[in-house]
Amino acid sequence: MADFVNQFWSWFIAIPTVLGILACAWLVLGNMSGKGSGSGSETTGHIWDVDLTEYNNPLPAWWLNLFLITIVWGLIYLVLYPGLGSFAGTLAWTSAERYEIEMAQAEDEYAPLFARYQKTDLALLAKDKVAMRTAERLFASYCSTCHGSDARGAVGFPNLRDGIWSWGGDPKQIKSTILDGRIGIMPGWATPLGGTQGVDDVTEYVLSLSGQEVNADQLLSGQEKFQTFCIGCHGVDGTGNPAVGAPNLTDMTWLYGGSRESIHRSIAVGRRGQMPGHQSFLGEHKVHLLAAYIVSLNP
Ligand code: HEC
Ligand code: HEC
16 A cells, blocks of 8 residues: 555544444444343333334344444454555555466466467468457457547547558558557648748648649649648658658548648647557567457458
8 A cells, every 4th residue: 555645644544444443343332232131111202103102122133243243354354454544454465466466377378379379470360260359359458449449540540441551551560560659740830831821822732632622822832832841751742651650641531630620730730649659568479469450450
């Protein structure tokens, strides 16, 4: 119980807990003693509806004993397990340790299986139905929060089954994306482009790259600016560059949404999508299986 910032909070919990238990014991014991068994006819003097009399009988012993048992149980528990402030309990049991033991057991059990998968080529492993069922569960646990349980993504989180890749769709590239993570750095261009007008012009040009209807008056200025500021990453024709994760701007697939406003925002303010690396967290065996799973979603 290292969560307490100082000893005060430990006592703040321990003292009321002990006092509470003592108060319960006092109450129960007080009710047990004194009133003998024979005095069954004593009443409180309360009478309702003419003949309903309230008796003052002692509480049944079996019922009071149940309370005593719970009190004794509570005391034993607090001696053995953590519960009284920062006192760790004589068994030194911790949930964190239990978790680690169970994880280690699972690791021992599944390690040989994952090791076998690890030796299989990604494209081949993607066709192994049993392996992919395991991989699907891994995806649900570790990836679906961001990419969706169907892997179709959301705004800012790429669709992993449309065959369109910012960082390359080769099985090896997919695997290194998952192992090491990726950070897509798109700087904001409002200032270099000379403010809103410049961003407007380039937005029109970017929209025209995917064949959308645009304001023709702005195209030329937009194109000039694009050739000056953007081709270093997105390429002369706007088809992108997987080495820096710059998306293809000529298809109709958008990481941040295809509306004029969201493209304008991408250009003016910039974007910084981050795919966390999973190597130290999941280990290479699981990442290998997950990479094969992503390959299997893109036949
Ligand atoms: C330093 C490299 C670099 C330069 C230069 C650059 N971009 Fe980008 N751009 C990126 C990256 C990387 C992303 C993806 C960001 C992410 O993954 O979060 C991106 C994303 C975008 C997007 C969003 C695409 C989508 O699918 O939602 C647009 C639009 C865009 N850039 C337009 C431009 C324009 C216009 C310029 C020039 C003014 C430009 N970029 C210059 C690297 C660059
Ligand atoms: C915290 C959110 C998050 C989690 C968890 C996450 N990802 Fe990602 N992932 C992203 C983001 C954001 C990107 C896009 C990075 C960028 O902007 O370029 C991405 C990109 C990718 C890409 C590259 C897509 C492309 O177009 O090249 C792959 C492949 C991928 N993720 C697979 C996975 C797998 C498999 C898992 C589970 C182990 C996973 N991701 C877990 C957020 C996440």
